[in-house]
Amino acid sequence: MWAEVSLSALTHNLRAIRKYVNPPEEKRNTPRKILSIVKGNGYGHGGPEVAKALEKAGSDWFGVTCTDEGIAIRKAGVKNPVLILTSFVPGEESRLVEHDLTAVIHRCEQLALLQQAAGRRSKKRVPFHLKIDTGMNRLGIASADVECFARQLAKSNRLELTGIFSHFASSEVFTDTAVGQQTREQEERFYAALERLRTLGIDPGIVHLANSAAIATRPETWADMVRPGAILYGYHPGYDPMEKREEAEARLLVKPVMSLRSRLISLRSVPAGAGVGYNATFVPKRASRIGVLAAGYGDGIHRSLGNRGSVLLRGKLVPIVGIISMDVTMIDVTDVDDAEIGDIATIYGTDGVRQHPANLVARSVGTVTSDLLCAVSQRVPRVYIR
Numbered sequence: 594m595w596a597e598v599s600l601s602a603l604t605h606n607l608r609a610i611r612k613y614v615n616p617p618e619e620k621r622n623t624p625r626k627i628l629s630i631v632k633g634n635g636y637g638h639g640g641p642e643v644a645k646a647l648e649k650a651g652s653d654w655f656g657v658t659c660t661d662e663g664i665a666i667r668k669a670g671v672k673n674p675v676l677i678l679t680s681f682v683p684g685e686e687s688r689l690v691e692h693d694l695t696a697v698i699h700r701c702e703q704l705a706l707l708q709q710a711a712g713r714r715s716k717k718r719v720p721f722h723l724k725i726d727t728g729m730n731r732l733g734i735a736s737a738d739v740e741c742f743a744r745q746l747a748k749s750n751r752l753e754l755t756g757i758f759s760h761f762a763s764s765e766v767f768t769d770t771a772v773g774q775q776t777r778e779q780e781e782r783f784y785a786a787l788e789r790l791r792t793l794g795i796d797p798g799i800v801h802l803a804n805s806a807a808i809a810t811r812p813e814t815w816a817d818m819v820r821p822g823a824i825l826y827g828y829h830p831g832y833d834p835m836e837k838r839e840e841a842e843a844r845l846l847v848k849p850v851m852s853l854r855s856r857l858i859s860l861r862s863v864p865a866g867a868g869v870g871y872n873a874t875f876v877p878k879r880a881s882r883i884g885v886l887a888a889g890y891g892d893g894i895h896r897s898l899g900n901r902g903s904v905l906l907r908g909k910l911v912p913i914v915g916i917i918s919m920d921v922t923m924i925d926v927t928d929v930d931d932a933e934i935g936d937i938a939t940i941y942g943t944d945g946v947r948q949h950p951a952n953l954v955a956r957s958v959g960t961v962t963s964d965l966l967c968a969v970s971q972r973v974p975r976v977y978i979r
Contacts, residue, residue, distance in 0.1 A: 594855040594888035595974045597942065598638050602827060602848035604650040610821050611651070613845050614808060626818035628654035628676065628801065629825055632662060636826050637893070637969040638851055641669030642977055647825075648673050656820060660685045663694040676722060676756075679732065686710035690719055695755070699724040699732040704745045704752065711751035722756035722798070725786045727779040729762040736786045743793045756799040756818075757790070759783045764814070765806035766833045773833075776807070780814060806830045809841040826850045828952045828962045849950060852942025853969060855888035857906075857934050860926070870915025870923055875900055877925070883914065884926045886938055891919040893969035894940055897958040905939040905949045906932060941965065 607627065615624045629652040630636075635643035644655050644666045655675045657663045663675045680697040681689055687710045689696050696707055698721050711719035723742065726733030734742055746754065764776045783802065790797055801818040803811065808819045809829060823830055827849035832838045863883050869875040877883075886904070890896040894917055902913040904922075907929050915923045926932040937944075941951040952962040 594853070594886075594892045595976050596638070596969055597852045597854065598643070598975050598977050599848070599850050599852075599979075600646045600977055601979050602850045603638075603643065603646055603825070606821075606825050606827060606847045606850070607647055607650050607652060609845060609847060610808060610819070610824065614803075614812075614815050614819050623817075625815055626653035626799065626801075627651075628656050628818050628820045630656045630820055630822040631666065632656060632658040632678065633963070633967040634662075634971075636823065636963060637966040638826060639975040639977075641665050641671075642975065644671045645669050646977075654818065660688050660692075660694065664688065664692050667692045667694070674720075680724075681706075687714055690714040696721045697724050697732075698722070698742075699726075699734060701734065701738060701741045701745050704742075704749050708749040708751050715751070718751055718753040720753050720755040722758060723754060725757065725759045725783055727759040727782040727786075728775060729760055729779075731760070733759060736782055736789075739786055739789045740793070743790065743795060746795065754795065754798055756801065757787060757797040758801045758820075761802065761804055761807055761814075764804060764811060765830045765837075767810075767837055768833055776811065776814075806832070806841075809845050810837065823963055823966075826966060828950070831952075831956070831961070849942060849948070851951070851966065851969075852944075853893070853940040853973075854937050854942070855886040855892075855922070855940065857884045857926075857932065857936045857938065858887045858921075859885035860932065860934055870899075871918065872916060874916050875914040875923075877914075879927070881925055881927045882932070884924045884932060884936075884938075886922045886924060887920070888940070888973075889918045889920045889922055891970060892973050893965075894922055895954075895958060895960070895965060895968060897960075898954070901958060902954060903949070905944040905947055906936060908945060908947050910949070911938075 629647045631640045631644045634640045656678050658679050676695045686706045690710045724733040763772050766773045800816040803814040803819040805822045805824040807814040827847050829841050863881050896917045899917040903910040912925050914925045941949050941954045951965050955962045955965050
């Protein structure tokens with residue numbers, strides 16, 4: 594099994610997003626920046642390699658989840674700022690400073706730890722971003738703690754606040770419901786906290802809010818910088834109502850970046866009524882040809898696709914049959930007369946002019962596209978093509 598990663602599609606998506614969030618009629622003095630999300634091993638595409646290609650194409654910032662991901666990006670040669678989105682645990686702050694990674698502060702007491710590390714490790718002020726919890730109730734300083742933060746920051750002469758942000762819980766929802774109103778409410782809370790900081794004499798630096806769904810559909814949230822995740826890799830998130838997806842996809846055209854492939858390693862004739870695979874969950878009603886792919890859930894084929902999913906083979910969709918094993922997956926190739934051992938099957942992605950998009954595969958098993966992309970395991974080689 595291997596994953597083909599199209600760097601040309603990736604850089605196309607970055608440029609499309611940059612152009613989209615910088616409409617010429619705004620006549621901004623400073624273009625909006627792009628913080629490319631490369632956490633989760635670059636959504637399964639290979640974080641360091643993806644980050645290198647995106648930096649070359651002009652990405653201003655990068656976002657990862659933890660210190661180790663940030664260090665991997667640095668070791669790949671990436672020079673632009675890297676934001677550690679879920680921050681650090683006590684003991685990691687020195688490594689953040691050493692590798693010039695930008696910490697996120699989401700609890701007031703983290704400032705003292707970062708201040709100590711800055712005093713030990715750096716001759717210059719160490720930058721950080723502040724995260725405000727605006728209603729997701731996950732990470733971030735509550736609006737009521739802004740004064741606490743300001744007092745602690747006044748004691749932190751080795752630190753510099755260079756950005757402030759929050760994260761939307763449901764920016765893809767546009768229904769007339771409480772959830773549909775949540776994004777507007779989060780914006781209001783965020784800008785109230787921002788104004789309070791400014792009143793206290795604190796320069797917030799770069800302001801950023803918009804994730805993938807907000808980038809595509811909520812221009813009022815774009816602020817100084819946007820944070821594309823799934824759309825950077827070619828997929829819009831799901832919207833509610835569903836018609837919003839078509840509108841968003843038409844406005845912001847992005848190309849799928851990854852195609853996940855495997856080869857047929859076996860073909861056999863199976864009579865009608867004979868069970869296939871573990872627990873015989875597939876029993877053909879006709880004499881069938883069953884192929885075996887050299888990939889399973891240990892590689893990143895979602896186990897729930899067993900007896901529900903399909904793959905592209907010789908330009909045709911053929912069904913996955915039986916329970917998906919750790920290392921192999923079985924497919925019914927009865928209707929592909931010329932199928933032979935060595936043929937390439939596309940789990941999702943493109944096969945010539947045919948497409949089998951990961952978002953449709955994800956939807957068929959009740960999950961999100963990012964789940965499929967991030968599931969591609971480390972043992973799967975990534976092949977980078979232009």
